Amino acid sequence: MSLSEHVIAEVAKADRNDLNSLYKHLRVADVADALDGIGYFNLTLMSPELRPLWSGMRFWGQAATIRCVPSNKPMWKLDSTQDIVEAHRLWFERYGHKNLPDDLPPGHVIVMESGGGPEVGFWGSENTMAAVGKGAVGIITDGYCRDTGEVVLQRGPVVARHRGRTIIPGRIEVVEVQGTIACGGVQVRPGDMVGSDDDGVVVVPQEVAEEVATHARAILLADMRARSRHYAAQGKPADASIDADAVLAYYADL
Template identity: 55%
Template structure:
């Protein structure tokens, strides 16, 4: 398959070829095409907790720091409904994100160098999951992080935060190219993470990268299986070569 052919692939089908792969396998695949360091997201942006792994299709959101202050709120009820008051007055373009998230999507949010603001929290992140999203990536902050971990919400962030949106940040555009940790992310690109970090695969080369990454993974599994045997270690899923070969055979 040529790069030109890759442009016309369905990214939601291609992502299935990435699902078993490690980020390391995919980075090797990119290197094999001469894409050295292309798509490598800064290690400043990390999975919130160990064990998060996902591969999905980028759905993007671009935000900027707000240039309008939030006004004082008069009652406790107003404080509870602060987001609603803010969005009623200034709008909320992030709502249109829901029109694009589907099974296998990764929401990628550029926070536009805004300061500490917990744009993603335990409740709205579940909205992405409910729509079929497999991950959230942001170069900003998340809050309610204890609950995000308890829920096992697959989210990668620059840092943990405390504060909320009103008066701090505005969503301005969806489904546009964004920059995350030194990597360009466009709608339809493949985005993945595991404990090693994050990588973005341009959709034009995604099929080739997946093919290379598959062979890197299988070769490593075979080698590690021999090491397990030499050491008398019981086999686990990371050296189950037959199961992995069967998975890829089903994809065709």
């Protein structure tokens, strides 16, 4: 179990005052159908080019946003092995670096607009673990992730457009955090609900997030019951994907 899955698993029952908990069992497909039903047809589906790095990844959370642009400044030649090891520190000392706030609530999803710059592994195995340690349950970038073998091994919850190799200095810089961004062809604002699973990524505008969760829950339960009948007819052993009773129990207090 990944750290992000552990954060979600701690929620025993849905709480109408905890938006993240309303999305716990929902699939991206359920939410996409619910968005269609209220008139958001195809408006908030991120590009299918943005994919989870490993199969079985699933997360929901409210967005915390980062906007990057190409740096248009080269990295200078470094003088020693130690300077090369500390290239990020030297770059940030000269040009600065914007970070997300330290007081973000647990259960957030980091969404990054990469600015269409060159190949750069802004996200990698170490800073992904650091973000999860600060409460992130997912990271979505329309750019690159590197160290992807380690990210997969660690079950780091990263969705990326590309796998990359290079580091930040001389390639990309953060120009804004917690503003409105574009990622995967979709507008994302801090507080919007964002989710990913094997099917891709969807954004739910915060103004309709509770309503969408209600519709999506009904869609999920209807699908579970229909598939349960197929399981029975075909003699297939039951599994958690058709356990409608567990889902009903989780949402019972709403």
